[in-house]
Amino acid sequence: MILVEIFSTPDCGKCAQAREALKAVVAGLEAVICREVNILDELDYAVDLGVLSPPAIAIDGELVFPTLPGAERLRQELMQRGARAL
């Protein structure tokens, strides 16, 4: 199972828009789960992973996208890691 974590702040309009687009990508793939991380609630974890500028995406505990990728870029990355389209 691949874990995608989206780091953002809940009241950020830019984050919300991107979050929904990326969640749609994850929903279309098998063996991928998504977790939304509120940076303010999990600041230590965000700093551990090196998140400096939200929104950002970590995959399996590694900060893969310090800034948000496009939906297709995320899909490609997940497919490379073994995800399959539903």
Place this chain on the structure above:
Amino acid sequence: MKPELPPELEASADLLTVGKVARLAAVSADTVRFYEKEDLLAPARKSAAGYRLYGSDTVRRLHFIKHAQDCGFSLAEVRELLTLRAAEDSCCTDVRSVAVHKKLLIESKIRTLQAMSQALSGLIARCDGGQLPLEACPILAALDASAPRRPAPRKAKAP
């Protein structure tokens, strides 16, 4: 050197000289000039003799800049905050994002400094303070040894 200001200018309630605005904001006149050079503030106008004259809102602006710098914001970030404050289409979440971004940077720097401090403690602990010749110095020897291993990245949290 410029001539003394005419009394009517000194008495102006609306416009302040650089010295007066600096005194009211508890900064030096050089600081006001520096902020001006950095595009953080601007005089309302210049007098006929070429003196910069500032509006009374400049004092508030100077307090804002100082306070933001105390919170760790760089001058570029202060400029961004001032722009956000003045922009009609910005809202407090924009400002909050800047603050969150800054907090992440500062926390990250704290981690780095803590790691450095820990590494130094390790080095200091190697030396008992004895009067050894330089070639036997345990701190220099430790620095000469292979690079320290970085800690493994933290595991992802369970969803």
